[in-house]
Amino acid sequence: MKIIQQLPLALLITCIFAGCKNNEERTMTKPLPPKAEKIEKHLTAHGQTRIDYYYWLNNREDQKVIDYLEAENAYTDTILSHTKGLQDKLFEEIVGRIKQTDESVPYKSNGYWYYTRFEEGQEYPIYCRKMGGMDGEEEVMLNVNIMAEGHEYYQVTGLNVSLDNKLLAFGVDTVSRRKYTIYVKNLDTGQLLEMSIPNTTGTSTWANDNKTLFYTKKDPKTLRSNRIYRHRLGATTKDELVYEEKDDTFYTGIYKTKSDEFLVIWSGSTVTNDYRILNANDPEGEFRQFTPRERGLEYSIEHFEDKFYVVTNLDAVNFRLMETHEDATTKENWKEVIAHRENVYIEDIEVFKKFLVVEERSKGLTHLRIIDQKTKEEHYMDFGEEAYSTFVSINPEFDTVLLRYGYTSLTTPNSTYDYNMETRERTLLKQQEVVGGYNPDEYETKRLYAEARDGVKVPISLVYKKSLRKKEGNPTLLYGYGSYGATMDPAFSSVRLSLIDRGFIFAIAHIRGSQIMGRQWYEDGKMFKKKNTFNDFIDCAEHLINEKYAEKDNLFAMGGSAGGLLMGAVVNDRPDLWKGVIAAVPFVDVMTTMLDESIPLTTGEYDEWGNPNELESYEYMLSYSPYDNVKPQGYPNMLVTTGLHDSQVQYWEPAKWVAKLREVKTDDNILLLETNMDAGHGGASGRFERYKETALEYAFILDLAGVKE
Structure with a gap:
């Protein structure tokens, strides 16, 4: 690889492919691959030493590394050059099956219908909403095609609208390191506020006062999400650190319950969960721990009326469902709702005013279990295929009998349904269109x-x-x-x-x-x-x-x-x-x-x-x-x-x-x-x-x- 230190890339690639020798005829038929320089690096642990000759590649700022990667790309292009026509054909096929002008199924949240649409020839989504119903006037919240102009990479995430429907917070990554900068847009004026918050996860949560925004910062080196901050719109003081996760095996974040009543800080590792809650109407208050952190205790929480549902592995390998009053949330107060079963794994729940939906997995398939919150009468939805995938979709509305869910299989295009949990009728809202035709039979x-x-x-x-x-x-x-x-x-x-x-x-x-x-x-x-x-x-x-x-x-x-x-x-x-x-x-x-x-x-x-x-x-x-x-x-x-x-x-x-x-x-x-x-x-x-x-x-x-x- 020493040659890389001495030669420009174009000449380097020529030398790689021709061998820099007089054997051009042979190498024209079989180009030589790049050969990385070997530099000894001794890595010692537990008294054992490993020699890593290619450790030097760990430096994206080194031009020598960039030259090597580009030489590898050039080699790949050469080896696969005879497939270029096939690649072009495959690309046209794949893109040709995708409906260019398309939009998602709208979902209702706080008086607005939200949806995402795509325009022909455009690479990025357009995020929209309409007030009251889909017959209303379209409001474009973000046109990412315009925002992405001049960028090789552009990703928007974490769209989050304040409770008064006037402010939109969102995160932008232009590098692909998942380090997002948060911006806030005034949806009434269409203008961005004069603020930006760098080095975040991109997600954020509004308190119910419509002016306090909580967000998660990342460690600049490890990129671990480890700090939760409170930002007050228009404040001249620095954002306040409200929680720091000091255990470097944990990540942290914040969200608001579906009931809009609690802000929840979560911390999690592979085998342990921890939560802190605060009334969303009191953003200046102190978060309190849901239950003391305990290694090996995994759980998730969702608020309903004056209690929390808890899905947990407490004495339950496949998890069980419990509940506890919102004022008494420590583990000793949890009461069982659905017992542990050896052959059924509880994956998640979705809470509605009248119904509770439980996602369960058994015999390798996901099942949706519908439970009446008052009568406790229950039933399972029937899907009828040998192998399929189903999941609870976006359901922000609390007071509804309609469950929005997704369904697909290896032969069934992605489908979005509304299921009436009272009448047990399902309505297909949209099935992915395969342009050019597709017959599942x-x-x-x-x-x-x-x-x-x-x-x-x-x-x-x-x-x-x-x-x-x-x-x-x-x-x-x-x-x-x-x-x-x-x-x-x-x-x-x-x-x-x-x-x-x-x-x-x-x-x-x-x-x-x-x-x-x-x-x-x-x-x-x-x-x-x-x-x-x-x-x-x-x-x-x-x-x-x-x-x-x-x-x-x-x-x-x-x-x-x-x-x-x-x-x-x-x-x-x-x-x-x-x-x-x-x-x-x-x-x-x-x-x-x-x-x-x-x-x-x-x-x-x-x-x-x-x-x-x-x-x-x-x-x-x-x-x-x-x-x-x-x-x-x-x-x-x-x-x-x-x-x-x-x-x-x-x-x-x-x-x-x-x-x-x-x-x-x-x-x-x-x-x-x-x-x-x-x-x-x-x-x-x-x-x-x-x-x-x-x-x-x-x-x-x-x-x-x-x-x-």
Whole structure:
């Protein structure tokens, strides 16, 4: 890599591809990849020293690092240049299925109907509202297309309207580091107030006096949300710090209850929750703790009349529902409403004046349970599909019998319904339109169960086009995540049709580390049981092959972020299984990251992965950390993606991983690193621009599978 220090980028790329030697004829057919310089860095913990030759890539301010990343991008462009036509076609296909001029289903809140719309050819949303009903005059609150002019990246979040409907607070990120600046707009005049609050989460909460705004600041280095401030409009004094979370394994934030009666400061780690409450009519008051913090006690709260509902794991692995008076909120006052059940996991609740809606998960599916607040009569909604995803949508109105919910499956486009909890009638308000036509009857979705090596049955959801199903198996893309209890429920994607309509089967491995089979499913896929996640994914892949769904020599894997860790682990353990792998923004340098407390997310994740400052955790994490376990062997074709400004998984993790793989792997398979130099963890910010990255990924897979158009 020393050459990078001496040559400009254009010449560097020429030298990389031509080898800077007189062997141009050979390298014209097979360009040489960038070769990163090796500089020894000794990393010592617990008396053990690891040598990291690519640690120097950890500096986005160093031009040498930027040159290397750009050289990798140029190499990727060259290797995939023959797929450029396919990429363009895929991009046009994907964008062509999206309704250009579109708007969301309006929801009612405090006398206004709120909705988001998109205009043809525009990348960003337009946030609107109408007073009284949808026949009223449109008020454009924010046109993000205008706001984003001149920016490579632009993201708006946390739109929050004051109780008198006159002020809008919102957050803006123009770098993709998730460091938002909060602004306030006067909706009567259309003017921004002369104020801005930098380095926040972007979310904020109005007190009921319409002039006091609470917001959350981030630590400027670790990006941990750790301080809650009180801002008074027009005040000449500095904003007041009302709460500081000093435990560096916790994050904090603030919101207002649906009843509009309480402001709530939350603090949370992986295994512990803590809340402080204050009457929203008394913003100058002192917040009081809901119940003393207790390690391992997880709970969430929602206000109703003169009490709080509490969803908690107190003596309940799968959680139970309790209630307590608003003036007596400590744990000893909690009374049971719904008992713990071994086979049913309570995920969340939605409170209405007449009804209580409970989101429950059993047998791998979400169920919505409707309970009459007075009579306690109850029923479950029926959805009727083998594998689906349903969720409670936006329901800000308290006094209504209508439940707004979403529904989708691998074959059913995203749908928004209103459900009358009294009459049990449902009304389809909108189903995602697939431009150009889509017939769900042409596709089939299934739920399979793979037997893992320890005997556990692991669910797999899959979808394919019936007419293209082969007896001996199809090219298959297996997707997985398996961390933080996040469940990847089966959901429709019009984007995915570009693979399925070319003969692919798309499958989701619902591996341990999620909560699809209940809370224990998560517990069995983290900390000292993390390897269950990797083993489950491999066992799911083999099951698909054995059952003739997947074509043995045309099986692909994909995962992002913590799912990228999964990709790194499975290619180390079973490189022979995969024709190709896409690792998106992958968390692969587990040891170095988790030992560096200055990196965002590190300390807050000790209860997910383990604390490597403790020897037992260090040794276990080291045994699977993808970067530390790269070894001389053949690896599958791989495309690795990242973003220069990623705040979740720093760009240098995938960059170092690729450099090390290049150094030691023994095969001639493709290894590519693609860095978005203008974005972070979520990629490009535009509505359509992001699909250029998807087209690149799909072209990579399709080309390897022998599909050229």
